[in-house]
Amino acid sequence: MLWNALILHLRWGGMIRERGLINCAIVGNIVTSWSWFGVNMLEIGLHSYGFTQAAFKWLIGFVVSQLFIIALGLLPRHLWVSFRDQAVAPAAVGDKGKPAPA
Numbered sequence: 001m002l003w004n005a006l007i008l009h010l011r012w013g014g015m016i017r018e019r020g021l022i023n024c025a026i027v028g029n030i031v032t033s034w035s036w037f038g039v040n041m042l043e044i045g046l047h048s049y050g051f052t053q054a055a056f057k058w059l060i061g062f063v064v065s066q067l068f069i070i071a072l073g074l075l076p077r078h079l080w081v082s083f084r085d086q087a088v089a090p091a092a093v094g095d096k097g098k099p100a101p102a
Helices: 002-012 018-041 053-073 081-092
Strands: none
Touching: 002 018, 018 053
């Protein structure tokens, strides 16, 4: 819940935009997975299910996959296929959306 509140305040404060919001939400996946599964593998506490190597490997695999997705989200826009056409188009447009004089 605290992570979601942090994301909302970052967005409302203008510190992150669309891509930052998406990357923070993916970090939220990591936070949730550690709080659900990671804590239960500590072998202490009332709801501990014991440390199992198989579950730990899957948890680490999930975290690595999420970090890979975050790394893709941090790539510059000119490397994204979906933004390549948009990167070239604004250079040909003048001030108020009118084509620039030749």
